[in-house]
Amino acid sequence: MTYLSRHLISIDDMTEPALRATVARGVDLSQRAEPTALAGAVVGIYFKKTSTRTRTAFTTAALRLGADVIAYGPQDLQLNTGETLRDTGRVLGRMLDALVVRTAGPTAELRELADERLAFVNAMSEEEHxxxxxxxxxxxxxxxxxxxxxxxxxxxxxxxxxxxxxxxxxxxxxxxxxxxxxxxxxxxxxxxxxxxxxxxxxxxxxxxxxxxxxxxxxxxxxxxxxxxxxxxxxxxxxxxxxxxxxxxxxxxxxxxxxxxxxxxxxxxxxxxxxxxxxxxxxxxxxxxxxxxxxxxxxxxxxxxxx
Missing domain, CATH: 3.40.50.1370 (Aspartate/ornithine carbamoyltransferase)
Structure with missing residues (x-):
């Protein structure tokens, strides 16, 4: 299946109807399963900082929706050897359908990493969660x-x-x-x-x-x-x-x-x-x-x- 993509870097990235629909869908999903909603999708989970709830939530969410997951830890990407955020995003955008990222750094870093080819989710930056x-x-x-x-x-x-x-x-x-x-x-x-x-x-x-x-x-x-x-x-x-x-x-x-x-x-x-x-x-x-x-x-x- 081919997926289109949107970014959630700030709450401001969502319209009021989208916010309402997403909250309503979350409640609905707590009451019924959609095990094939993301069938065939590949979701990357990249966390530079500690997390219990958010990392587990997005990992299990992707799996429960039928997606496959690739997890990256703070030492796993070539960002550590000097590759730029933009180049990293351009590569991941050609391989993943979505990327969920926690850096706890500036939100501007996330916008640099977010490639237009994938859905990008801010799982916590310095300014906003x-x-x-x-x-x-x-x-x-x-x-x-x-x-x-x-x-x-x-x-x-x-x-x-x-x-x-x-x-x-x-x-x-x-x-x-x-x-x-x-x-x-x-x-x-x-x-x-x-x-x-x-x-x-x-x-x-x-x-x-x-x-x-x-x-x-x-x-x-x-x-x-x-x-x-x-x-x-x-x-x-x-x-x-x-x-x-x-x-x-x-x-x-x-x-x-x-x-x-x-x-x-x-x-x-x-x-x-x-x-x-x-x-x-x-x-x-x-x-x-x-x-x-x-x-x-x-x-x-x-x-x-x-």
């Missing part, structure tokens, strides 16, 4: 029955997961995103401006502050990520003192008793979240991790126009 956001929305849709109209509280570092989540939520109707981060660790201002631009048409609203005071009520989702993002370090040796007040604790549910708790994992109990919350009845963090596989299946189908 788009497949995480799609998995998050798939988990929300499956658990809460909708994304439109949700009220989401994000607590912690304004990292690549937060960036992707904000961009994805801004494409849905009447969503409010409340972001609370330590001073100096917020979501980039340019990203927030992009989300407000989408909000002109969708009714999305976002507010960012740098404490947990005067929180609104009745959030549907309370979300955090680990404080030390993969592949990054913090210049301030006392950064933990700034982050400590932003630990997600059970007290946050006093004003939002119906909220579910989400975490992109891995989690560090006692840092960004207490064990009481992560392992408690409101937590859907491990269901969210499972949705990553079904969301990956939907992403591959979209990227290969299957």
């Amino acid at each position: 788009p497949t995480q956001a799609l998995a998050d929305l798939t988990a929300m849709q499956r658990r809460l029955g909708r994304v439109d109209g949700l009220r989401v509280l994000y607590v912690g570092e304004g990292n690549n997961s937060a960036t992707a989540l904000a961009l994805a939520l801004s494409r849905f109707k009447d969503v409010h995103l409340e972001i609370r981060t330590p001073q100096g660790y917020g979501v980039p201002a340019g990203v927030l401006e992009r989300t407000r631009g989408y909000g002109v048409n969708t009714g999305f609203s976002v507010n960012e502050a740098h404490d947990l005071e005067n929180l609104p009520r009745d959030f549907d989702v309370i979300y955090t990520t680990r404080w030390q993002t993969t592949g990054t370090t913090k210049a301030d040796p006392r950064w933990r003192e700034q982050f400590a007040p932003f630990q997600v604790q059970q007290e946050l549910w006093a004003r939002s008793p119906g909220a579910v708790f989400m975490h992109d994992l891995p989690a560090h109990r006692g840092d960004e979240v207490t064990g009481e919350v992560l392992d408690g009845p409101a937590s859907i963090a491990f269901d969210q991790a499972e949705m990553k596989m079904y969301s990956a299946m939907a992403v591959l189908c979209w990227a290969l126009k299957a």
Whole structure:
């Protein structure tokens, strides 16, 4: 079978209908199999950085859809001997149907590597983690029955997961995103401006502050990520003192008793979240991790126009 290709390097690469369709397909795939959707396709999985969920999700997703998989580790490609990103992409584009890549480096590197002949998926770059956001929305849709109209509280570092989540939520109707981060660790201002631009048409609203005071009520989702993002370090040796007040604790549910708790994992109990919350009845963090596989299946189908 011949597959056509699209790139998912940023959430901005998807139209609103495509986002909605991909989230819906992920939910659908969690309930029924499509074992031949990618029959005959060859999917490369190239990870320069550690991964449990994303690498496993895309590998199993490709296999469950009937594709074959070639896995590359950080020492496997001739990039290590000086071959350029562009030349590597041109070669892989003549042999693979799709390439899923995690570098944790600049997104510009991915655009250089992404050859027009293959479907290219960003499995996490320095600036954005788009497949995480799609998995998050798939988990929300499956658990809460909708994304439109949700009220989401994000607590912690304004990292690549937060960036992707904000961009994805801004494409849905009447969503409010409340972001609370330590001073100096917020979501980039340019990203927030992009989300407000989408909000002109969708009714999305976002507010960012740098404490947990005067929180609104009745959030549907309370979300955090680990404080030390993969592949990054913090210049301030006392950064933990700034982050400590932003630990997600059970007290946050006093004003939002119906909220579910989400975490992109891995989690560090006692840092960004207490064990009481992560392992408690409101937590859907491990269901969210499972949705990553079904969301990956939907992403591959979209990227290969299957």
